[in-house]
Amino acid sequence: MTSYQKKDLSYYSLRLQEHLSISFPELSGDAAFISRRSSLASGAYEGAFRAGNRIEQCDEIANYILFEGLHFSRFDAVFRIVSYEFDTLMADEELHPFALKMMEVCEPVFSAYKITDDFADTSDFELLYTELTGTIQLWIEEHGLQ
16 A cells, blocks of 8 residues: 555545544444545555546545535434523533433434435425424423433
């Protein structure tokens, strides 16, 4: 592996790790996933470049592979609800940890929907948002903000 490839691989690994830590915390510790996906993206970029594509096209191809299936984030949806609907119940620094806790509580709601990368643009997203809000509200009423 050339130093150019190692730099590319590191670049993709860091980009993916950052995205996962923000929007997919459940995957942020999956080193095998990050390594595999980064390697595929790096290889795709190099292959596209060698095939004569413009840099912008190479980037698009690599990004498609790097972030495939990682556009709609269940955590982002829950965090958005916690931040918009329940922000007056807790301090700002408590929002993220509470949203993480609510992920397990909300999983049954998510499982009732066919989640795709473009799910946020569908009419079902509003229904999901409403159901998640109700689920979180009921949990708070039963358990408090522990």
